[in-house]
Structure formats: C-alpha cells, structure tokens
Amino acid sequence: MPGVGFFTDTSVCIGCKACEVACKEWNAIPEDGLSLTGMSYDNTQGLGASTWRHVAFIEQQKPQVPAPEGRTQLRVVEAESEPSAEPGEMRWLMSSDVCKHCTHAACLDVCPTGSLFRTEFGTVVVQEDICNGCGYCVPACPYGVIEQRPEDGRAFKCTMCYDRLGAGQEPACAKACPTESIQFGPLDELRERAALRVDQLHAAGVEEAHLYGHDPDDGVGGDGAFFLLLDRPEVYGLPPDPVVTTRDLPTMWKHAGAAALSLAGAFAVSFALPGLLRRKGTR
Template sequence: MRGRSTVLPDPNSLYGPLDPAPDAGYEDAPPRMGFFTDTSVCIGCKACEVACKEWNGVPESGLDLLGMSYDNTGALTANSWRHVAFIEQPRRPGAATQAFDDNPVSPATAAVGARTETDTGTDPGLPTGSPGAAARMSGGPEFLGMPGAQPPGRGTGVEGRTDFRWLMMSDVCKHCTHAACLDVCPTGSLFRTEFGTVVVQEDICNGCGYCISACPYGVIDQRKGDGRAWKCTLCYDRLGVGMMPACAQACPTESIQYGELDELRERAAARVATLHERGVPEARLYGHDPNDGVGGDGAFFLLLDEPEVYGLPPDPVVTTRDLPAMWKRAGLAALAMAAATVAAFVGGSS
C-alpha cells in the first residue's frame, strides 16, 4: 500500500489550515475527499453499518440492546467501523418537528443516486428508474430528529405526539487533518493516503495500542483475540478505482454524503443556513473548521444539539500537540546533565 506516516507537526501550525496529502509527501495529490453526515435526515436504518461490514469483511459485533436503547453497537469499535447512535430526547419548547426544503448532495452522491453513473459496489436497492434520494428529497418532508409521531412507527404511535424526538447519528473515524494516531505509530502501520484519509495497515500493526490512547475521539480499537488496531478506512480500495464508500452508497436518505471536502464544507454551511431560516436554530456543524484543535476533520457532521449529547468531545485537540516541545525540553535537560557530569569529572580530576 502507498503512502507514509507524517512526522510530528510543528506546534505553531497545528491550528492553521493544512492539506494533509501534500504534507505527507504526495506530489500532484487529488482533491481531499471526505464525509459530510447530515444527522437531521438520518432515520437510523443502519444500512451504513451493514454495508461497511459487508464490504470490508468486518466481524459481527454481537447483539446487545444496551438496556432500554435500540442501539445494538454502542460505540465505534474494532468490529463496528460505523456506529448509528440512537438518542431518545424529551422535546424542548420551540424545537423543530419537521421542515420542507431541499437537501443538496454532492455531485458524486447525486450521480450514483440518480443512476447516471455506474457503481459496481454496494447498492442501496433503488428501483430502476428511481429519481434517486437526492431528487426525492427536493420537495418532500424532512424529519428533523425524528419526532415521535412522524413518520409512522416512531414514538408511541399516538397521533400528534411531539413530546420527544429521536436524535440519530452515524458516527465514523474523523480522518483528522492533524492525526495524533499517525504521530505515535512506531511501525508505520497507520499512513496518510493520497486522498487525505488515514488508514491502518493491519498486516504490519504490532498491537502496541499507542494509537488508541492518542485518538481524541476514541475511534480506534483493538480486536479481541487479535490485538491489532482497526478502524474505518473510508473504503480506500473503492476510492482508488473511483467508487463511493460503501456506507454512503447504501444510505437511503443521503444523510452520509461523500465528495471533495471543500465542496462538502460549502454545502454543509448552506444547509445549516437553510435550517436556521426554517426555524431550527439548534442546527450546527461539528468538525468542519480547519482552525479547530485537530485542524478540521475529514468526516464532519451537522448536529441538532450539543456535541456531548452525541458522545462527541466539545473541543477535541491533537493529543500529541505538546510532544515537540516536550522532546526539545528533554533534549535540553539531557545536554545540561551531560555538561554537568563533564564539569564534575573535569573538576574532580584537577
């Protein structure tokens, strides 16, 4: 596999914009690719989880309904590279129930959804001649946070009930711009691809676990009985032949959108502005800012509540940001100790 891990970043540039593929040594790198996940249209179908497992050969996670939750995976793990969170939340006064607007999608997503482009991978099963999810959403209802009475089958089934809502989010590795997991990997198992994503090469992973503690999002995990690290690759094998990641291909509502990161960020900002105009002030973006603590994420989200509600850290930072300064101080201390030892030896011998 191609690529190499990055060196420890300059702490003075950690919060500035960075194009990670050229920084990793790729010449003439293609545009950075990534995910924009619009949680306001996620229906919790878990098609993304299934598609990810099928395409990547990820083992089953087991069936654990976690008490009173419909969430049977619970978190991102070595055997769950996509995790659909189910959050049952009492509705606050004034919270939106539904809105009618268009939800623009990336050209790559729209082309496959409208069947104007062939993709031989995982198929969401749209019938022949379907206008695709992008067109279906251009004039129909959109359910923000899945209110109790909409659509049928949600909540208690009591007509008109809106005292709670479901918040759903398909979580995934963030493919950070400044990825601490790359900094600490001693074998080069983790590397930056030409698309700006971060991939684990399991065949050279030694199971040290350094990347697990380094990840500010708690994404990476070791598989029991294996010991090696595993996580989302953003379907690197599919990207290399011009195909869409399996999860985005399978998503029936286009909640998961794939494309060039710059274009996704522009569309996401427009989407938030539209929701604000429709009376959804709680809509916000997470992980999109190139000037945040990780330099922006390659997979970012539109949320309908605070990040903590979804189990996301409110202010993630590169966990290795202080390593260069620490090594510098350690080096200076070692030199000072060596100088003191030499001086003591010279003074004692005279």
C-alpha cells in the same frame, strides 16, 4: 489530490443502519452481537475495532427552554428525575458516527511502526499487517475511535474504504445510505454544501442546527468527516472542543533535549573535575 471526506447530515438520518451493514459486508468486519443493549435500538453501542460505522439512537423529551443567546434550544430531560412539560412528546436524534480522519492526526504521530499512514486522498488508514499491537494510538485519538481487537491486540478503524477510493468508487456506507445523510466528496465542496444546508434549516426555524468538525482552524485542523448536529456535541457522545493530543510533543522534546544536554554537561564536568584538581595539586 484534493482531500475527500464525509459530510453527515443528522437531520435526515432515519437510523436504518444500512451504513453499518454495508461497512461490515464490504470490509469483512465481525458482527457485534444481536442482543439488546438497553440503548434504544442500538446493538453496537459505539465505534470500535469491529464497528467502523455506528448509528446512535438518542431519545429525548423536548420541552423548550430559553438558551443563553436568547434563542430556544432543546434540552435533554431524564424521565425518572424530571417529568416533561409535555408528556409523551419525544424525538429521536440519530447520527451515523465514524472515524474523523483528522487533519492533525495524533494517531499518526505516536505510531512507532508506520502502520498508520496518510493516503493520497487525505485519509488515515491502519495497515493491519504492520500493526504490532502496541496500542499507542488508542489513547492518542481525541475521539476515542481506535480500538484493539482482543484476539491479537491489533488496532482497527475506518479506512474510508481506501480500496474503493482507489478504484474510483465512493465508500460503501455513503453508497448504501438511502436518505443521503452520509455524503462523500471533496471536502471543500462538502463544506459549502453543509453551510447551505444549515442556512436552510435556520430559515425553516431549526435554530439549533450547526456544524461540527468542519473548521480547519479547530483543535485538530478540521475533520475529514464532519457533521450537522441538532444538539450539543456531548449529546451525541462527541467532545465539544477536540484537540490533537500530541500538540505539545515538539515543546516536550525540546525540553527533554535541553535537559539531556545539561545532564551530559554535568557528567562531563564530574569526570573532568577530579583530573583537573589532581593536576593542579602536583604543580
């Protein structure tokens, strides 16, 4: 089947958190707490075992500074260390983050039980009843998405509502999004739609708009969930150049195999040599 995924247009996200609520309700995920965290209106702080969708609130002062390419870009300014050139002029960047369902998924490479598997839709899912809590997938993820629950150590993350996809329905988060910031569909169609949206924003003077995670030639082979961003990936808590963490495994196994053969040869010689010397001495 053609791969499906998410295109998240952060330029129209209003931070309503409807996607977070819909995700928790449909998947019966525990709540994260209702206390203020000091991160604007964000009470969930980041993706984790109990947060499969996370809406980030990024508050910025926005003085215009020249970009290296000759264009203008918005710069994050810490209010306590550098006052804004235009006091009071602020903007919020809001973005609904989720597991990227990587084309080259390191979590799949390191899972020893087969708990993580690639579905017929091209997505990556954890089977919680098979997970043994080893935690290998946690450091393997280049995005820091997967987390273990402290109660039993099992890993959890977004399944892209695998049960809904099997019934011909779209994921709960995309269904609940009131502004269509989260769009679901075949990845090829979403990439075309996203490119047109970037062109539209550039024509409107939003030069900083760009796509993240859409390129099949990037370090993870393209993401099953990609984004339109209005600032650098780091501002949204995303790695600028993600790379599949198991990319060197084949070379490592090759070297390990060569070393094992050399060691086995050395042992064979060490055991055979005394016998050869004794035979030579009796002649």
